Amino acid sequence: MDKTKVPLNLPVREVVWIGLKHLAERERKKVSEITELTLEWSVERLREAGSTNRLMRCGIQCGAVRQTSQSQKT
Numbered sequence: 001m002d003k004t005k006v007p008l009n010l011p012v013r014e015v016v017w018i019g020l021k022h023l024a025e026r027e028r029k030k031v032s033e034i035t036e037l038t039l040e041w042s043v044e045r046l047r048e049a050g051s052t053n054r055l056m057r058c059g060i061q062c063g064a065v066r067q068t069s070q071s072q073k074t
Contacts, residue, residue: 020038024031049055
C-alpha cells in the first residue's frame with residue numbers, strides 16, 4: 001500500500017499528547033508511528049459506525065463485538 005505523507009496540524013489536548021508520548025515510549029516507537037496507527041484504526045471504526053454520532057454512541061465496542069462474534073464462529 002502506498003503511503004502519502006501529508007502535513008497535519010491538529011489541536012490536541014495536553015493530556016492526550018502526553019498519553020501518546022507515554023505509549024510511544026512503552027512500545028518503543030515514535031509518536032508519529034503511534035499516531036498513524038491510531039488514526040488508521042479510528043477511520044476504520046468511523047467507517048463501521050457510519051457517522052460520528054453513531055460512533056460516539058457505540059464507542060469502542062463496534063469493532064470489539066464483531067471480532068468476538070467472529071472468533072466464536074471458528
